[in-house]
Amino acid sequence: MMQAKGWWKRWVAAGALMAAPLLAWAQSADPQRWQLNMGRGVTASSQHAYDAHMVALWVCVAIGIVVFGAMAVAVVRFRKSKGAVAAQFSHNTTAELVWTVVPVLILIAMAWPATAKLIAMYDTRDSEMTVKVTGYQWMWKYDYLGENVSITSRLDREHDRIRQSGERPDPEKYPHYLLEVDNRLVLPVDTKIRFVITADDVIHSWWVPALGWKQDAIPGLINEAWTEIKTPGIYRGQCAELCGKDHAFMPIVVEAVSKEEFARWLASRKPAAAAPEAPAEDAGEAPADAAAPAGTEQPADEAEAPAEAATAA
């Protein structure tokens, strides 16, 4: 009796595990506590990754049911106590063909759409703007290429102070503890944005899960990626390559805003526009600025050359 009860519990647990991905379907872009499945994200790439993942998951579930079901039948129906006698054959050409061809077909069926999605992820053509991402120990720099706008983005100073003081942060006051920066990367929605990604010192990796990819930032090398964010919002990520002692403290915060809002923000950040009109005039115009204190622009560079010339290498 006890035995039977134990089995029952195990089956319930197995069932709950299999249903878990279903429960996780309704979720937001950023990872949640106890989230059991990957998120759908907010871009076509992230949706593609999610779809490919779910296809693979359900294929695995089906194969698991068939294999373990067959094993269960074999164990129960052909057990020794029932007088089963093992068959003596050692080869069966038909069976061998079937268990070779069927997995190959399954793999092809999965690889075909996955390859198409992978190719799409690396197709940076027809992008409307380019952001150069540079990893440093331990912060990020973003250059809006051709716009003469650069920002550095590092761990929020207050978060940095708390982590070094040994205090326990109040989760109510700091819901995104260690995941907040001084200057967010502001991006427009519904715009194909190309990223060129590199690093200045060691290898970092730029990763915002909601965008659906991560890309290594390697000194002396330019990696490419692109995104087209569908939903305005704030999306957080982190450096995903162990890059030194403060690897855990170089978060990424993307603030996706409407195209109009982005245009206003970009204009407010241009050194050429900011310099002559001096103080006060534009105050309060750009909403993103409230959260992101100014003062990190590069020294006003009167040259017409795009910002990349100054920051390359």
Ligand SMILES: [Cu+2]
């Ligand atoms: Cu890093």
